Structure formats: structure tokens, C-alpha cells
Amino acid sequence: MSDHVTVIAEAGVNHNGSLDTALALVAAAADAGADIVKFQTFKADALAAASAPKAVYQARETGSAQSQLEMLRALELPYAHHHELARACEAADIEFLSTAFDAESLAFLVGEMGIARIKIPSGExxxxxxxxxxxxxxxxxxxxxxxxTLGDVEAALGVIAFGMIGGNEAPSRAAFEAAYASEQGRAALAGNVTVLHCTTDYPTPPDAVNMRAMATMGRAFGVRTGYSDHTAGLAVPVLAVGLGASLIEKHFTLDRSMPGPDHTASLEPDDLARMVAMIREAQAALGSPVKAPGSAERANIVVARKSLVAAQPIGAGDLFTEQNLGVKRPGDGRTPMDFWRVLGTSATRAYAPDEAVE
Incomplete structure (x- = not known):
């Protein structure tokens, strides 16, 4: 069995500001078999200026009359709701997680909510x-x-390495680069960081995924890799598992027709469950890197392979020739790989047609 692939069901802001909807998202993620359900934690006024424009996909889904800041204010998840969601997650046996978009939110998630890991979104x-x-x-x-770019990721990993290994040096680009280059920094990254390939386009067309970049980052940085998916279907995250992803993140919603910026690029619960099942199947299929017959295959060797047999009556002392030496099933006798070694030698005893040659 391959290593477990962690599946994050990204609820994000698909609760539309409703605690009841958020709780229903927790239940749907747990029912689908996801490992983690993730929300987003932010203070809208700390996240965006009043002049910040909406992304093209946000304007397409929510209109242009409302500003990005106004949209974000309507999608804030109150701190009190986090506690109720965490309790629901504990009851449903699924990990609660949320992404922080500002320093206050991060401090709340780490200090008060006690999250088990931190997710840094692409925009941060x-x-x-x-x-x-x-x-x-x-x-x-x-x-x-x-x-x-690869350079952007390396720069961020330098900051992370610096933060993880500590020290008294003041933060600076030079200090980040030194931490990234150090043996201690690289060990901290390898042991504690997962880098997700991602295309920030909602929904992402398959020809914009560029999945090979995931392996490029793994080779370049020596860290675990995964994939945060924004495509419309199920095939691409399963492909990512086949290419070595240790973690898959996918947006989901209760209903893709709901108003809001992310619903149309999200999976509904049935498809989320289908994706999780496909990921588990892909994970199991990866198996071992050793090329050898498995236990089920070994039982079929005798049935499917062949052995050297007499193609016609052969007397004791007769020479084996291409005319009297044949190859037939079952495969419980001498391997046909010895065909040319046997040719020209003498039979030590008589053989009837189809009898296995020793």
C-alpha cells in the first residue's frame, strides 16, 4: 500500500456567511471521506483596501456593483463560528482547518483554535x-x-526555513537565503513543509494545469509535494496522485448554483465523495516500485506461461531439434528461455508428444 494521500475538502467561503451552511459543509466533507475540511479566516478590512478590484472570476460570479472589500465583509467567518465548526469536526472525526489571510487571524487559529497545521494560500x-x-x-x-515562479517559491521557502530554525539574526533577504542554503534549514523544510502546485484560475482548463511542475518543485526543493485543484472535473487530482502528490486540495460546495465567488468552480458532495474514492483507488494502485509478480499473479504463472515439450515422439538418445521440440502451456516445466540450450543435445529418455522436456 502506498503512503496515505491527505485530502483537504476546501469549503473556503462557500458557507456564504451562514453557520448552518458551514456546518452542513463539515458533514458533507466527512461523509465524502475527506481527511480535512478547510475554511478561510480573515478580517476583510485587513485583507483588502477599498480600491482593490475583484478578480475576473469574482466579478463574473458576483457582479461588479459590489467591491471586493464589500464581498469579503459578507464572507467573513466570525471567530465564534470557528469554535462551533471545530466541535462539529471533532464529532464527525474530520480535522478542522482554516487558512489565515492576516496576522490577527493566524494568531487566533494557532493560539486559540489549536490548528494542527498551517495553510499559506497562493495570494499570501x-x-x-x-x-x-x-x-x-x-x-x-x-x-x-x-x-x-520557481524563484517565488524558493524565496518563500527561505522565509520559512529562517522562521523554523530560529536564531537571533534579524529578518532580511540575506538571512532568508542563508537559512534556505543551510543544512538545518533544508532539513526543516524537508520534514515540515508540503508545497502544492496550483493554478490560480477558476475554473482551470486542463491545458493550463501544467502538472509536471509539481515534480519540478519536489526535485528543486526536496520537500513533499501536492496539488491544489481548481479544474472542473475529477481526473486532474487523480492524475496528481499518480504523479506523486501526497496531498490533494479541492473546493466543494453544497450546491454549485448558490450565489458567491467560488461555487461554480467547486464540487458538489456526490462528486467530492467520488473524487475521494478515486484518489484512494489511485493511491492503492501505486503500490511498490519493485517490479515483481504479486501474490495474485503468482497463482497464474503456471496457467499463462509455457514450458518446453516434445512436439512429436522422441526416443531416448535422439537429438532435440526445432522440429521435435515445442513450447506449450502449462508453465510448470523447463522454461522456453532454454530452447536454444536444449537444441542439439540428446534426450536422456523417451518422450511422448506434449510431454514436458526435462
Whole structure:
């Protein structure tokens, strides 16, 4: 069996500000078999200026009359709701997680909610103060890399390495680079960081996924890799598992027709369950890197393979020739790989047609 692939069901802001909807999302994620259900924690006024425009997909889904800041205010998840969601997660045996988009929210999630890991979203990859605070938490860190170059990811990992290994040096680009290059820093990254390949486009067309970049990051940085998916279907996250993803994140909703920025690029509960089942099947199919027959195959060797047999009556002392030496099932006799070794030798006894040659 391959290592377990962690599945994060990304509820995000698909609760539309409703606690009842958020609780229903927890139940749906647990029923689907996901390992983690993840929300988003932010203070809208700390996240966006009044002048910040909406993304194209946000304007498409929610209209342009409302500003991004106004949209975010309507989607804030109150701190009190976090506690109720965490209790629901505990009862449903699924891990509660939320992504912080500002320093206050991160401190709340780590200090008061006691989350088990930190997720840095793609948009915060270059937010060095927030990334550093995440690294200093002592928790494992998941990093999404949508919109990023390889250099952007390396720079963020330098900040994380610096935060994880501590020290008295003041934060600076030079200090981050030194931490990233150090043996201690690289060990901290390898043991505590998962980097997610991601394309920030909702929904992402398959030809924009560029999945090979996931392996590129794994080779470049020596960290675990995964995939945060924004495609419309199920095939791409399963492909990611086949290519070595240790973690899959996927948006889901109760109903894709609900109003809001992310619903149309999300899976509904039945498809989320289907995706989890497909991931588990892919995970099981990966198996071992050793090429050898499994236990089920070994039982079929005798039936499917062949042995050397007499193609016609052969007398004791007769020479084996291409005319009197044949190859037939079952495969419980001498391997046909010895065909040419046997040719020209003398039979030590008589053989009837189809009798296995020793």
C-alpha cells in the first residue's frame, strides 16, 4: 500500500456567511471521506483596501456593483463560528482547518483554535511577514504556489526555513537565503513543509494545469509535494496522485448554483465523495516500485506461461531439434528461455508428444 494521500475538502467561503451552511459543509466533507475540511479566516478590512478590484472570476460570479472589500465583509467567518465548526469536526472525526489571510487571524487559529497545521494560500506567498509568523508557529506548513515562479517559491521557502530554525539574526533577504542554503534549514523544510502546485484560475482548463511542475518543485526543493485543484472535473487530482502528490486540495460546495465567488468552480458532495474514492483507488494502485509478480499473479504463472515439450515422439538418445521440440502451456516445466540450450543435445529418455522436456 502506498503512503496515505491527505485530502483537504476546501469549503473556503462557500458557507456564504451562514453557520448552518458551514456546518452542513463539515458533514458533507466527512461523509465524502475527506481527511480535512478547510475554511478561510480573515478580517476583510485587513485583507483588502477599498480600491482593490475583484478578480475576473469574482466579478463574473458576483457582479461588479459590489467591491471586493464589500464581498469579503459578507464572507467573513466570525471567530465564534470557528469554535462551533471545530466541535462539529471533532464529532464527525474530520480535522478542522482554516487558512489565515492576516496576522490577527493566524494568531487566533494557532493560539486559540489549536490548528494542527498551517495553510499559506497562493495570494499570501509573497507576504513575508505572514509567512514568517506561520513558520515560527512550530506547526507543519502547507504552501500553495498559484501564480508563482520557481524563484517565488524558493524565496518563500527561505522565509520559512529562517522562521523554523530560529536564531537571533534579524529578518532580511540575506538571512532568508542563508537559512534556505543551510543544512538545518533544508532539513526543516524537508520534514515540515508540503508545497502544492496550483493554478490560480477558476475554473482551470486542463491545458493550463501544467502538472509536471509539481515534480519540478519536489526535485528543486526536496520537500513533499501536492496539488491544489481548481479544474472542473475529477481526473486532474487523480492524475496528481499518480504523479506523486501526497496531498490533494479541492473546493466543494453544497450546491454549485448558490450565489458567491467560488461555487461554480467547486464540487458538489456526490462528486467530492467520488473524487475521494478515486484518489484512494489511485493511491492503492501505486503500490511498490519493485517490479515483481504479486501474490495474485503468482497463482497464474503456471496457467499463462509455457514450458518446453516434445512436439512429436522422441526416443531416448535422439537429438532435440526445432522440429521435435515445442513450447506449450502449462508453465510448470523447463522454461522456453532454454530452447536454444536444449537444441542439439540428446534426450536422456523417451518422450511422448506434449510431454514436458526435462
Amino acid at each position: 506567498l509573497t507576504n513575508a511577514p505572514l509567512v514568517l509568523a506561520a513558520a515560527r508557529s512550530g506547526l507543519p506548513v502547507i504552501v500553495s504556489t498559484g501564480m508563482a
